Amino acid sequence: MLATTTRRSTVTRRRTFAVSARYAVLIIGAGIMIVPFVYMLSTSFKSQAFVLSLPPQFIPHPATVSNYTEAWTSYDFARYFINSLIVAVLTTALSLLLSSMMAYAFARFDFGGKEALYRLLLLGLMIPAMMLIIPQFVLAKYLGLLDSLAGLVVFYVAGSLPLNTFLLRGFFAAIPAELEQAMAIDGAGAWRRYWQLILPLAKPALATASIFTFLASWDEFAWALTIINTPGKQTLPLAIALFQGQNSTLWGLVFAASAMAVIPVIVVFLVFQRYFVQGLTSGAVKG
Amino acid sequence: MTTGVTPAVPAGTAGSRPNRRLSNGLRAHRPAARPPAGRAARRARARQRRTALVFLAPGLALFIALIIYPMIRAFQMSFYDWNVVASAASTFTGFSNYVRAFHDPVFWRASVNSAVYMAFTVPPQIVLGLGVALLLNNKAPGRALFRALFYLPVVTSWVVVSLLFQYLFADSGLVNWMLHDVTHLTSTPTSWLGGRWTGMVAVSALGVWKGIGWSMMIYLAALQGVPTELQESAQVDGANAWQRFRAVTLPAIRPATVFVTVMLVIGGFNVFTSVLLVTGGGPADSTQVLLTYMYEQAFKNLDFGYGSAIAVLLTLFVFVLSLVQLRAFRSDPREA
Numbered sequence: 004m005l006a007t008t009t010r011r012s013t014v015t016r017r018r019t020f021a022v023s024a025r026y027a028v029l030i031i032g033a034g035i036m037i038v039p040f041v042y043m044l045s046t047s048f049k050s051q052a053f054v055l056s057l058p059p060q061f062i063p064h065p066a067t068v069s070n071y072t073e074a075w076t077s078y079d080f081a082r083y084f085i086n087s088l089i090v091a092v093l094t095t096a097l098s099l100l101l102s103s104m105m106a107y108a109f110a111r112f113d114f115g116g117k118e119a120l121y122r123l124l125l126l127g128l129m130i131p132a133m134m135l136i137i138p139q140f141v142l143a144k145y146l147g148l149l150d151s152l153a154g155l156v157v158f159y160v161a162g163s164l165p166l167n168t169f170l171l172r173g174f175f176a177a178i179p180a181e182l183e184q185a186m187a188i189d190g191a192g193a194w195r196r197y198w199q200l201i202l203p204l205a206k207p208a209l210a211t212a213s214i215f216t217f218l219a220s221w222d223e224f225a226w227a228l229t230i231i232n233t234p235g236k237q238t239l240p241l242a243i244a245l246f247q248g249q250n251s252t253l254w255g256l257v258f259a260a261s262a263m264a265v266i267p268v269i270v271v272f273l274v275f276q277r278y279f280v281q282g283l284t285s286g287a288v289k290g
Numbered sequence: 291m292t293t294g295v296t297p298a299v300p301a302g303t304a305g306s307r308p309n310r311r312l313s314n315g316l317r318a319h320r321p322a323a324r325p326p327a328g329r330a331a332r333r334a335r336a337r338q339r340r341t342a343l344v345f346l347a348p349g350l351a352l353f354i355a356l357i358i359y360p361m362i363r364a365f366q367m368s369f370y371d372w373n374v375v376a377s378a379a380s381t382f383t384g385f386s387n388y389v390r391a392f393h394d395p396v397f398w399r400a401s402v403n404s405a406v407y408m409a410f411t412v413p414p415q416i417v418l419g420l421g422v423a424l425l426l427n428n429k430a431p432g433r434a435l436f437r438a439l440f441y442l443p444v445v446t447s448w449v450v451v452s453l454l455f456q457y458l459f460a461d462s463g464l465v466n467w468m469l470h471d472v473t474h475l476t477s478t479p480t481s482w483l484g485g486r487w488t489g490m491v492a493v494s495a496l497g498v499w500k501g502i503g504w505s506m507m508i509y510l511a512a513l514q515g516v517p518t519e520l521q522e523s524a525q526v527d528g529a530n531a532w533q534r535f536r537a538v539t540l541p542a543i544r545p546a547t548v549f550v551t552v553m554l555v556i557g558g559f560n561v562f563t564s565v566l567l568v569t570g571g572g573p574a575d576s577t578q579v580l581l582t583y584m585y586e587q588a589f590k591n592l593d594f595g596y597g598s599a600i601a602v603l604l605t606l607f608v609f610v611l612s613l614v615q616l617r618a619f620r621s622d623p624r625e626a
Contacts, residue, residue, distance in 0.1 A: 025430070026432075028425060029425055029432075029436050032418075032422060032440065033436055033439040033440060035499070036439050036440055036443060036499070036502075036503075037439055037442065039443075039458060042454075042458070043450075043454050043457075046457070055462050057462050057467060058467060058471060059467055101348055102349060104346070104348065104349060105349040105350065107345055108341075108342040108343075108345035112339075112341065112342035113335075114338060114342045114343075115339070117342075120346070120350065123354075124350075124353060126358075127357050127358075129609075130361060130605065131560045131605075131608075133560055133562055133581050133585075134364060134601045134602075134604065134605050135360040135364060135601075136585070136601075137364065137584075137588045137594050138359075138360035138361075138363035138367060138598070139360045140588075140589075141594070142356070142363070157352070158356055161355075161356035161357050162356075162357065164349055164353050164357075165357075193341045193345070197345070222446075222447035222448065224447070224448060224449050225562060225563060225585075229589060239447075240447050240448075240449035240450070241449075243450065243453065244449045244567055257453055258453075261449075261450040261454070264447055264449075264450055265446050265447065265450050268445050268446060268447070269442065269446075272438070272442070272445045276438060279441070279507070280507065280510075280511070
């Protein structure tokens with residue numbers, strides 16, 4: 004009797020200890036994850052004199068928003084922000100349209116060479132974008148797409164097609180065929196079935212694909228670095244990197260601009276978190 | 291898939307892949323005027339094919355023009371002394387770009403650095419990602435918050451986090467302050483970005499920090515599939531937590547481990563932005579990795595042929611390595 008109570012209390016105690024240890028580890032880990040961000044934000048509110056002072060200031064004193072106002076106005080980051088927005092929105096819209104059309108064809112039609120074409124598309128998933136950057140540059144030059152936002156958009160769209168088609172095909176294939184058959188009997192053609200039935204039903208998958216595409220084009224750097232020369236056509240990541248390259252010590256300004264690039268991403272991520280999980284798992288563990 | 295006579299099956303007898311019948315756009319109001327089955331089916335297939343092509347054409351055309359065609363071109367260019375000026379002719383030089391790579395000490399150093407980066411970043415991302423996923427795997431309060439915090443670096447742009455790490459690893463940066471002024475682990479401030487190995491450490495630290503959240507997400511999803519009955523019966527049999535992990539959890543999440551490993555190895559060899567922005571490949575090319583070296587050859591020295599050869603070599607290398615990994619993972623599962 005006594006023995007069982009002590010044993011139970013040992014078990015409880017051990018369990019409490021395990022839970023606290025678990026949280027201690029998690030909190031330390033999460034701290035390491037976010038301290039760089041916090042430090043970045045803190046630096047963005049420091050005036051130049053304090054950005055590399057030792058010991059480091061965690062809470063800026065005196066705090067100033069001048070880095071933000073300067074970046075936004077005198078250093079043109081408002082324009083880069085808008086460029087990034089244009090590129091990301093256009094890329095997402097075009098990519099979603101084209102990849103959902105392809106996914107529909109792959110999910111709902113049978114035709115000779117279908118598997119071969121699909122494999123060809125999946126090849127695009129395996130070849131990393133950087134491998135193609137030299138011939139793509141030559142091609143963009145030939146097509147007159149160098150130094151233009153259009154040159155960014157079309158290549159971003161092309162690069163995003165394999166993943167999005169793959170993602171959407173799986174979702175489309177899971178939509179019950181009876182619904183489409185009913186529509187077909189009512190005389191609806193393929194285009195109407197795609198537009199009025201499949202797309203509305205696939206909203207979660209479309210949301211996932213949109214978020215991934217938007218963020219990928221919002222953050223893309225290497226291709227923008229390669230084809231954009233005119234300062235007025237830079238996107239945010241490119242502008243931030245080049246600005247830092249020229250003013251290597253103006254960390255307050257660099258991080259104010261960085262915060263402008265990162266905060267929208269964090270908001271999108273926090274709001275649409277569940278779609279991230281869906282996207283990652285449908286691409287990975289199931290397959 | 292084209293099995294001669296497939297009579298139009300009435301809608302509603304949907305099998306597992308009934309859509310081939312559906313998408314011929316059957317005219318329900320004109321069933322009487324149906325020609326013999328074979329011809330109807332053939333015509334229906336032709337119509338299916340045409341509709342499918344309409345849906346495929348725009349995306350596929352763009353994909354082939356901007357992804358597949360450059361893929362072939364990369365191979366071709368690697369055999370040329372490529373001339374960037376359009377009017378000048380490029381000369382075919384056979385394997386000379388490849389021969390040059392094998393005699394280029396910087397190419398070898400870049401290869402070693404890429405391998406070092408991989409070795410420094412892949413195992414920690416797997417172990418720590420799995421560790422965090424295990425800690426988060428029960429319905430503990432705050433799970434969503436922690437998951438978000440660990441995933442945050444993954445969604446942040448490489449440019450921003452690279453600059454951030456350059457700042458943290460600066461001579462008078464936060465890392466040196468922690469190691470030197472606070473914990474006194476180092477007697478003098480380390481010039482992280484001023485040397486090859488310290489530079490690689492800084493870049494690798496960034497890679498791990500940015501990547502843990504991704505492997506955590508994959509493992510979190512995989513852990514949902516671990517059969518709880520097995521866990522429980524193992525517990526009844528007196529297996530401790532570590533034994534249960536080894537005997538039940540690890541085998542169950544094996545596909546995820548394969549996937550994570552292959553993807554991380556590919557990702558490791560594709561490291562570019564962080565090296566370019568944190569160390570710039572310097573000092574004196576000492577932290578150059580394959581892609582930064584390829585980029586420098588192509589867009590700084592305008593040597594497109596040599597750059598392409600490096601890109602092709604890297605692609606082949608990654609491809610072979612992926613195959614080897616998949617084979618290795620396939621061969622030993624039963625005895626693990």
